[in-house]
Structures are given as structure tokens and as C-alpha cells.
Amino acid sequence: MRRVDYGGGDDRIVFVLGWGNRPEHDGVQWLIDRLTDAGYRVSAFELPRTITDFEREYLAPVQSFVDGLDDYRLLSHSTGGLVARHLDTDSSLQTRTYLSPWWGFHADLQNPLVSLAAKLPVSTPILPAETTRAELGSLASDAWVADAPDYAAPTFLREAKRAQNSLPPFDDRDAVFYNPSDPIVSGPTIEDHTPESNRVAFSDGHELFNSSARDDHIDAVLAAVRDGASAL
Template structure:
């Protein structure tokens, strides 16, 4: 698993990206720049696009890194949110913030064909994975749309489904930003797992950092990263 470090702040922030994301993508860099400005040293993890074992290939590298930290904050997006939910944590973890966590398959993936495909021991990307700017967010760059995976491996979906079926209990100190109408992951599953006081809704695609509403939410994201769910804006 690839890790890229940014900034030289005293506070460590571990950012686990989503499937297909790279630290260099424009939207990811927009968010990382805001985090650096807040004084964080950001360690961004790029997930492999094909795996055969969730624990060994996704969870273990991040777990090993945070286990060596005396103190850190955790930010994650999409598949990274699945990894972040499974991390074994202790007092070193200061806050955990999720962006559009992949805790359940979107309705489009809940069909017999996908169900059958996930039973195949095939680690070659053969299942179509349509990724468009409309799904990602209207600010997604041409370079990111062109670089997005076109196909997913059955083993990747199998391992994701297995991890979703064994999610640890939700920690009520955590903050979640999500699109109720997310076109890629299950918005209703996020809502079911997250108390109302711990979640903030946004619109326009799957990726908050590529959403046209990102400027409306960045202050809340930074507050959550700093202080946890207690810093989220309260509804009147």
C-alpha cells in the first residue's frame, strides 16, 4: 500500500483514501491543502485497486502505521471508511471522521449477478465499474475521471462485502459526512449506522472534496477532524 506524507505540522493526521483515489488527484489535494493549513502532517494512504484479502492488504498496513503513533487523527473516504471502521484503536486516536464511508453496497450492486460474481475466486478486474463526473461530484477533474477504475475484481467486491458484514459498533465520538442520495455507496446504510447528531448531509455526488458544496462544509469537516462529533453544527 502506498503512503504519501504532506506538511510538517506537529499533529499527525492519517487519511485513508477511497478506491481509485490517489493523493495527487485535484480534489484530494484540495482537502489535503486545507488540512496542512490547519497545521497537520498528513499521511495519505492509497488503497490497492485489487485485493484478495481485506485484513492483509487493506487493514494491516494502516493498522501497523497507527500502532506506532503516540497520537493521531483519522480521516477516511469511501472504501477508506470501511478500513477506518475496522481499525483497532486506543487512546492514541484523537478523532475519527468519515466521508461517504462504504458501509453498504449501493442498490445498483444488490442484484443476483453481482452476488454470484463475488463468489468467484477471480482477482482480475472484469466487472464493469462505471465512474462518471456526475457520480463523483461536479468538480471532479478530467484527469481523475480518466484515471478512475473501469472494472472491479470479484475478489475486491467479495472482501468489501465481508468487511461490511462484520462492522464493529459505531463509536459515537465519530463524525460522518454523507450524501443521502449517494450514487456509489449506500446512503441509507450510512444513515442507519450513524446517530443523527453524528452526521452531516451534503449533495452533489459521492466525493465531498469534489462536490460543488464543498466550500459550504469544509469548516465543519476541519472542526470535526480537530474536535470530533461534538464540533458538528447542531440542527435548530
């Protein structure tokens, strides 16, 4: 798993990106710039686009990194939110903030064909997974839309579903930013897992950092990263 570090602050943020995101993508950089401007050192993790084992390929590399930190703040987006929910944490974790966590398949993926395909022991990306700018967020760059995965491997969906089915209890100190009408992940599942006082809704796509509403919410995101759900 690839990690890229930004900034030189004393307080570290571990940022686990979503499936397909790269640290260099414009929207991700927009958010990283806001975090480094606030004085943080950001360690951004880019998830592999194809896996066969959630714990070994997604969870273990991040777990190994945070286990070596004296203190840190955790930020995650989408599939990264699935990883962040599963991390074994202790008192070194200061806050945990989720952006559009993938805790449940969108209604469009909850059908017999997807369920059957996810059972195939195939690690080659063969299942259509193309996303549009409207789905990602209206500020998504041409470069990101072009680089976004067009296909997903059955093993990736299998491992994501398995991780979703074994989510640890929600920590009521955590903050969640989400789109109730998210076109990619399940908004209702996020609401089922998150108390109303711990969540903030936004509009325009799946990615807050590419949403036209991002400037309206960045101060709240920074406050949540700093102080947790109590800042909402």
C-alpha cells in the same frame, strides 16, 4: 500499500483514501491543502485497486502504521471508511471522521448477478465499475475521471462485502459526512449506522472534496477533525 506524507505540523492526520483515489488527484489535493494549511501533518494512504484479502492487504498496513503513533486523527473516504471502521484503536486516536463511508453496497449492486460474481475466485478486474463526473462530484477533474477504475475484481467486491458484514460498533464520538442520495455507496446504510447528531449531509456526488458544496462544509470537516462529533 502506498503512503504519501504532506505538511510539517505536530498533529498528524492519517487519511485513508477511497478505492481508485490517489493523493495527487486534484480534489484530494484540495482537501489535503486545507488540512496542511490548518497546521496538520497528513499521511495519505492509497488503497490497492485489487485485493484478495481485506485484513492482510487493506487493514494490516494502516494498522501497523497507526500502532506506531503516539497520537493521531483519522480521516477516511469511501472504501477507506471501511478500513477506518475496522481499525483497532486506543487512546492514541484523537478523532475519527468519515467521508461517504462504504458501509453498504448501493442498491444498484444489490442484485443476484453481483452476488454471484463476487463469489468468483477471480482477482482480475472484469466487472464493469465505470463512474461518471456526476457520480463522483461535479468538480472532479478530467484527469481523475480518466484515471478512475473502469473494472473491479470479483475478489475486491467479495472482500468489501465480507468487511461490511462484520463492522464493529459505531463509536458515538465519530463524525460522518455523507450524501443521502449517494450514487456509489449506500446512503441509507450510513444513516442506519450513524446517529443523526453525528452526521452531516451534503449534495452533489459521492466525493465531498469534489462536490460543488465542498466550500460550504470544509469548516465543519476541519472542526470535526479537530474535536470530533461534538463540533458538529
